[in-house]
Amino acid sequence: MTRLLSPAVYRRMIAFELQRMRKAxxxxxxxAAEKLGCSRVRINHFESMRNLPRSADVEVLLPYYGAAERVEEFRDVIAMLKDVPHASDLARLAEVPRGFDIYLGLEQGAHSIRSYEAMIFPGLLQTPEYAGALMRGHDDDLPEEEAHRRTELRLARQQVLARQGTPLELTTVIDESVLRRRIGDARIMREQFDHLLEMSARNNITVRILGADVGVHPALHGPFTLMDFAIPGDPGVVYLEDRLGGRYYEDADEIDEYIGVMEHLLARSLEESESRRLLRQAREELIR
Known part of the structure; x- marks a missing residue:
């Protein structure tokens, strides 16, 4: 079978489809557990990406779900994933927060990502020196070698924006306060602005600035990321992160809530041309 998606997205497809077909x-x-002769927890693990089912499992479950015609498809995907590590290859580049290894794999296979950034420029659009200054400032005790590895990981993630055939579609809303928050020295910030302006000119990247005059809005709880996949019927994933790790929301109602917040932010943020003007203005202020 030809691989078109990242292994993490194939795993997600299997988990999502098993749950969808069972409920249907x-x-x-x-x-389902009684039919397979296992515990309910094992079925739950199949449906939550924790464990990959065996071919023998889907040969029993899919006919029971009324989807016998999909057994061969599932066997092919499971065989392809059998020797692929669960964690993203990128996660081997550096230590990552709890749950972020899954995020890396999903990010590499996502069709589109929409994010709100309240504190820093988005990782997919950071320069090496801006990213490095963040890594070192985030943890004063971080060894220089590990800071370098984490910076390399962040840069490696950015390759998805130039993915062959189907580059990631990225839409990001950045709070205006991020433009005023100095990470590193003035030179690092100027280079970051230049990079952001250059990247925002790409067809698959949309950068919008949420002006400081907007005041109260529904994303004051903080940054979030919405990921969509090329899986029919899959509502996607919402990812939130704090200092200790990340967490995911996958229920359709939860995702719809965040989609509504993103639509609100896009409606109140500056248009692309005005956002670029404000980025250039913020850059010039660093020179004065």
């Missing part, structure tokens, strides 16, 4: 057949996890 009005079968509980306990009933």
């Amino acid at each position: 057949a009005d079968i509980t996890q306990q009933e």
Whole structure:
């Protein structure tokens, strides 16, 4: 089978489809477990990406769900993933927060990403020196070698923006306060502005600035990321991160809530041309 998506997205597809087909057949996890001769927890692990089912498992479950015609498709995907590590290859470049290894794989296979950035410029659009200054400032005790590895990881992630055939579609809303928050010295900030202006000219990248005069808005709880995948019926994922790690929201109602917030932010943020004007203005202020 030809690989078109990242392994993490294929794993997600299997988990999502197993859950969708079971629910469509009005079968509980306990009933599925009894049919397979296992615990309900094992079925839950199949449906949450924790464990990949065996071919023998789907040969029993799919006919039970009324989807016998998809057994061969699932066997092919499982065989392809059998020798692929669960964690993203990128996660081997440096230590990552809890849950971020899954994020890396999903990011590499996402069709589109929409994000709100309240504190820093988005990782996919950072320069090496801006990223490095962040890594070192985030942890004063971080060894220089590890800071370098984490910076290299961040840069490696950016290759998805130039992915062959289907580059990632990135839309990001950046709070105006990020433009005024100095990370590193003035030279690092100027280079970051130049890079952001250059990247925002690409067809697959949209940068919008949420002006300081907007005041109260529904994303004052902080930054978030919405990921969409090329999987029919998959509502996507919302990812939130704090200092200790990340967490995901995958229920359709939860995702719809964040989609509504993103639409609100886009409606109130500056248009692309005005956003670029403000970026240039902020850059010039560093020279004065």
